[in-house]
Amino acid sequence: MTTTPWILGLTGGIGSGKSAVAQHFIDLGVHLVDADHAARWVVEPGKPALGKIVEHFGNEVLQADGQLNRSALRARIFADDTERRWLETLLHPLIGQEIMQYLARAASPYAILVSPLLVESGQHKLTQRILVVDAPEQLQVQRTMARDQSSSEQVQAILKAQASREERLSHAHDVLLNDRDLPWLQAEVERLHTFYLTLRGGQA
Known part of the structure; x- marks a missing residue:
């Protein structure tokens, strides 16, 4: 009997490392859809x-x-x-x-909806659990400037338009603080993945 996968919302501010986290979940075989796509x-x-x-x-x-x-x-x-x-x-x-059409086809026990505006757009209502990738604001600005060659003013403007960290974190069931290196981040994703596989409907 196939059960419908439960849906994990994955979000985080610009430069938080959300994409790296999403990619590692995909590598682990989790079905993922990006709201931007x-x-x-x-x-x-x-x-x-x-x-x-x-x-x-x-x-x-x-x-x-x-x-x-x-x-x-x-x-x-x-x-x-x-x-x-x-x-x-x-x-x-x-x-x-x-x-929803895309996630319903997932073969994994849970599927992931990645959205930078998960909270603001109301898309969190489609999910049973929310993982927030968090990073200190200074680090977000540095990473985004390096990635997009943008000025700190541009990055600050984007940060202002996105939900405040406090607002995002208040919706989170799980928080992954991404202030270290990639191997550490991937190990954290694997730890969460193992935990998520034990959940029914996203709840412990």
Whole structure:
């Protein structure tokens, strides 16, 4: 008898090491979906969401090849909160459907939803348990600047837009403090994985 896998939400601020953690869970054979990927799938050409976005914002949010012009759309919604909310209202339920369809196919006892905005977007409601990858803010800034060649101002602006550490941590069942090296981080992921395999429905 196949049981539906329970769903672990994995989140963390920018530069926390969330991607490295996600990759190690994949290496351990855990079925994982990235909400950012699902967000891209729902606006592909031919998907109803893209038509609605163009109808609302006009053709300037399209590239010549018919794909969504993300930077043009981003510029529009960052300048105007009501536009951003309109877009979120359209996309969040569709992204949720994509995620659930994908996770339902998991063969592992649990599956993972990775989302930088797990808490803010309400996607945590799709999960039974939440793992937060946490890192001291100074370290987040250093890592992100090194990775994206961005200025500390840009990184600070992104940090402000994401849920505060306190808010994220208040939703967490498990916290992985990533302030050491990769081998240590991977060992922590393996420890959590072993623990998660003992859980039923995400609860001890």
